[in-house]
Amino acid sequence: MSINSNEFQSESETQPTLQDEEHVIKIENLFGGYDQRKPFIHNLNLKVKKGEIYSLLGPSAAGKTTLLKLILGLLIKMKGKISIFGEEPSLSLGPKIGYMPQDLSLYEQGTAQQVLRFFATLNGVDKAKTNSRIKTLMEFLQLPKTGRSMSQLSGGQRRRVSLAIALLHEPDLLILDEPTVGVDPLLRQKIWGLMRSLTKKGVTVIITTHYIEEAIDGDAVGFIRNGTIIEEGKPYDLMKKHKCNTLEDTFLALCKKKDKGILVREQSENEDANELVPELEDPQSVSEKEILQKDKESSDSSTTDFSDQERSKDLISEYEKKNKDSKNKKKRKMKLRLDPKKIWAITKIKYQVFIAYKIILLFSIALPTLLVLASSVAFGKSPHSLNFAIITEDEGLVAPEMLSQIPLLKPNDGPLNLGDEFAKELKTRNKNPSSILQVKTEYKTIGSAREAIEKGDLWGVLYIPKHFTFGLFLRFYACSKNHTIIEWSIGDLYMDMSNAEIGLTIVEEIDNTFVAVGDRLLQNRKNQLQLPYNIEKPIYGKLHPKYKDFVTPGIMIMVGFSFPMFLGSIGMVREAMLGVTSRIWATGTGRFEVVLGTVTAITLLLLLQLAVLFPSVIYGFKVPMEGNIFYVLLDIFSLGLFGQSLGALIGFLATHEFQAMIYAFLLFFINYSLAGSVWPALAQPQWLYKITQFLPTSRAVLISRSVMSKGWGFKHQQVWFSFVIVFLWLIIFVLLTGIFTKTTIKPKTPWFWEKWFQMGKKKKKKKKFDNQLINQPIN
Numbered sequence: 001m002s003i004n005s006n007e008f009q010s011e012s013e014t015q016p017t018l019q020d021e022e023h024v025i026k027i028e029n030l031f032g033g034y035d036q037r038k039p040f041i042h043n044l045n046l047k048v049k050k051g052e053i054y055s056l057l058g059p060s061a062a063g064k065t066t067l068l069k070l071i072l073g074l075l076i077k078m079k080g081k082i083s084i085f086g087e088e089p090s091l092s093l094g095p096k097i098g099y100m101p102q103d104l105s106l107y108e109q110g111t112a113q114q115v116l117r118f119f120a121t122l123n124g125v126d127k128a129k130t131n132s133r134i135k136t137l138m139e140f141l142q143l144p145k146t147g148r149s150m151s152q153l154s155g156g157q158r159r160r161v162s163l164a165i166a167l168l169h170e171p172d173l174l175i176l177d178e179p180t181v182g183v184d185p186l187l188r189q190k191i192w193g194l195m196r197s198l199t200k201k202g203v204t205v206i207i208t209t210h211y212i213e214e215a216i217d218g219d220a221v222g223f224i225r226n227g228t229i230i231e232e233g234k235p236y237d238l239m240k241k242h243k244c245n246t247l248e249d250t251f252l253a254l255c256k257k258k259d260k261g262i263l264v265r266e267q268s269e270n271e272d273a274n275e276l277v278p279e280l281e282d283p284q285s286v287s288e289k290e291i292l293q294k295d296k297e298s299s300d301s302s303t304t305d306f307s308d309q310e311r312s313k314d315l316i317s318e319y320e321k322k323n324k325d326s327k328n329k330k331k332r333k334m335k336l337r338l339d340p341k342k343i344w345a346i347t348k349i350k351y352q353v354f355i356a357y358k359i360i361l362l363f364s365i366a367l368p369t370l371l372v373l374a375s376s377v378a379f380g381k382s383p384h385s386l387n388f389a390i391i392t393e394d395e396g397l398v399a400p401e402m403l404s405q406i407p408l409l410k411p412n413d414g415p416l417n418l419g420d421e422f423a424k425e426l427k428t429r430n431k432n433p434s435s436i437l438q439v440k441t442e443y444k445t446i447g448s449a450r451e452a453i454e455k456g457d458l459w460g461v462l463y464i465p466k467h468f469t470f471g472l473f474l475r476f477y478a479c480s481k482n483h484t485i486i487e488w489s490i491g492d493l494y495m496d497m498s499n500a501e502i503g504l505t506i507v508e509e510i511d512n513t514f515v516a517v518g519d520r521l522l523q524n525r526k527n528q529l530q531l532p533y534n535i536e537k538p539i540y541g542k543l544h545p546k547y548k549d550f551v552t553p554g555i556m557i558m559v560g561f562s563f564p565m566f567l568g569s570i571g572m573v574r575e576a577m578l579g580v581t582s583r584i585w586a587t588g589t590g591r592f593e594v595v596l597g598t599v600t601a602i603t604l605l606l607l608l609q610l611a612v613l614f615p616s617v618i619y620g621f622k623v624p625m626e627g628n629i630f631y632v633l634l635d636i637f638s639l640g641l642f643g644q645s646l647g648a649l650i651g652f653l654a655t656h657e658f659q660a661m662i663y664a665f666l667l668f669f670i671n672y673s674l675a676g677s678v679w680p681a682l683a684q685p686q687w688l689y690k691i692t693q694f695l696p697t698s699r700a701v702l703i704s705r706s707v708m709s710k711g712w713g714f715k716h717q718q719v720w721f722s723f724v725i726v727f728l729w730l731i732i733f734v735l736l737t738g739i740f741t742k743t744t745i746k747p748k749t750p751w752f753w754e755k756w757f758q759m760g761k762k763k764k765k766k767k768k769f770d771n772q773l774i775n776q777p778i779n
């Protein structure tokens with residue numbers, strides 16, 4: 001069933017709340033744009049009456065979108081006056097305005113209905129009305145009723161969803177940036193019919209369009225070129241005035257007159273300042289090509305009539321002063337608006353994005369658990385199956401009179417050969433394929449074994465010399481100090497030490513083998529070689545601690561911190577790039593509502609992650625949990641919030657997802673390596689340790705480790721003090737997030753970069769100047 005504009009109109013219950021002010025939009029001497037040093041919009045004046053359709057017409061890059069953003073308060077003006085409904089542009093006007101941006105500025109996930117419902121909530125439309133409005137608008141705009149996601153709709157259908165959003169809450173003012181692009185002629189007519197019927201009810205419409213001729217149906221037209229309105233008036237009046245049959249010709253004629261005027265003025269100023277400027281009779285004498293070229297040049301260089309450096313400086317200082325004044329005023333007026341419905345709508349829409357990628361969502365929930373699993377499987381265990389050779393040339397001790405001098409040796413043992421004993425013990429200890437060493441017997445000379453190490457076939461070789469046993473006998477029982485004898489009693493260990501962990505493991509195994517041989521031979525005095533102290537049952541931890549018990553709290557904290565940081569930053573940048581952020585601001589949704597909605601969404605995800613992680617860690621991987629689990633939860637949670645606020649700041653600073661990813665990676669690796677998560681922080685140089693102990697991540701790792709392996713709680717100084725540090729960081733960063741997350745379009749580059757670049761430029765200029773001086777020929 002198709003619905004025409006009149007049917008739609010009957011549904012509409014627009015009750016304009018306007019007083020009878022004549023002008024809904026009034027702009028005087030406006031300067032503003034993206035670059036605060038070169039305001040693209042300059043000296044612009046415009047008036048839109050209540051209940052009229054005002055068409056803003058101009059070539060590409062004329063400043064139409066920039067002007068609309070200034071009207072909406074999404075860009076900060078530098079000078080001049082903008083009044084909408086008699087007020088300065090502000091968020092509180094959001095519900096009165098329906099905005100359709102030029103770009104789609106919508107989430108690609110979720111169905112058209114879901115997206116419409118989201119914006120209806122942000123615009124304060126109640127539930128019952130939302131459904132009927134969505135139904136009517138979808139029928140009117142010929143949108144498919146099937147639950148297809150936005151990404152499956154055609155370009156034109158998506159733009160119609162975008163238009164529907166602007167119309168949803170029956171606003172008093174419609175600001176439509178090219179609403180008829182991608183729409184067939186029939187529907188275009190319908191849209192104009194709809195606008196006409198809405199204006200009859202008091203709604204005001206400001207529209208930009210590329211189809212200049214469709215503006216003939218509007219009430220007023222403003223021709224914009226190079227950031228300023230060159231003429232405005234009623235369409236037919238303008239056509240009549242410039243003796244043209246179409247609006248397009250009128251615009252061209254106007255441009256030609258203006259250009260000719262400038263050319264003639266410039267010429268006359270140059271030739272004779274007193275000569276009269278001739279009246280422009282024939283605008284056709286300046287070609288269209290010249291006009292387009294001129295427009296192109298001015299938009300490329302972003303220069304405007306207002307390009308004079310000195311004036312620009314005045315403007316900036318005026319702008320800064322004004323900004324300060326308005327900030328002071330705002331401070332007094334500022335009210336914290338927190339609408340739970342809006343916050344929940346933002347949380348829900350974020351989930352729509354997650355849910356669209358189900359596999360990724362499941363993976364995200366399981367991610368911390370998978371990381372702990374990977375680390376407990378792969379980290380902290382001793383290396384094994386290491387190829388190792390032993391070459392012994394030991395001739396042993398054969399003289400019985402010598403053997404009898406060793407009182408602790410078992411009698412009638414026959415000749416003693418410590419080299420053989422050692423080789424035998426080493427093989428016995430490492431007989432399984434998964435033992436630490438794989439003892440290789442094929443190497444007969446030390447040269448061949450060393451060659452094998454060089455080739456990477458062996459990790460090491462132990463060489464036992466010819467008089468090893470004899471040398472040891474003389475050294476210990478005859479107490480010989482002779483250098484040669486001592487040399488006889490020492491074997492040589494050649495190692496590939498390129499992998500420290502493997503090297504140290506082999507050395508430890510050789511040490512243990514020597515002790516085992518000694519224990520076996522000195523059987524009457526077992527433990528003769530044991531160190532003179534006992535390691536008692538540890539007060540905390542286990543006698544043979546596992547690395548996974550150490551590393552798990554660290555990994556949990558790092559995931560709890562970094563995941564929200566990555567998700568927050570990249571999500572924010574993506575939304576800003578899509579234009580969703582400014583569209584949300586335009587509905588009048590406050591920054592804290594957006595921040596809280598996002599935080600809730602990520603926090604819910606964090607909760608899901610913890611719900612999977614904790615049982616797996618405690619029951620699956622058997623990591624000890626000696627203390628109260630609540631402290632660990634609180635710890636990860638606080639760090640998660642900290643990660644989110646850091647992510648929001650990154651989102652503010654970065655202008656591209658790639659940039660956000662680099663910032664986030666940088667912060668992740670700094671924290672990963674300095675927080676003591678996978679290696680004790682006490683291994684750091686002392687000066688660094690003193691600094692890193694104040695990182696929130698270090699403190700969080702310390703808390704979780706203390707609670708999990710020592711059972712400490714709040715009463716313990718280390719725990720409460722660490723929580724204080726974590727909370728302090730959290731508060732500082734939440735405040736910074738609030739300050740930086742502005743409801744206006746963010747600067748292209750962070751202010752400190754800009755300062756840095758300026759300093760660089762100044763230095764370069766100075767250097768150039770110095771070079772010029774140096775290169776000056778000396779007369």
Ligand SMILES: Nc1ncnc2c1ncn2[C@@H]1O[C@H](COP(=O)(O)OP(=O)(O)OP(=O)(O)O)[C@@H](O)[C@H]1O
Nearest residue numbers: 034040059060061062063064065066067102299302
């Ligand atoms: N995000 C931005 N940052 C910096 N400059 C911008 C940005 N967006 C637009 N501009 C510049 O501002 C000027 C006016 O652009 P604007 O988008 O307002 O033109 P427009 O009249 O809407 O053009 P079109 O009809 O092609 O959309 C152009 O020179 C453009 O390069």
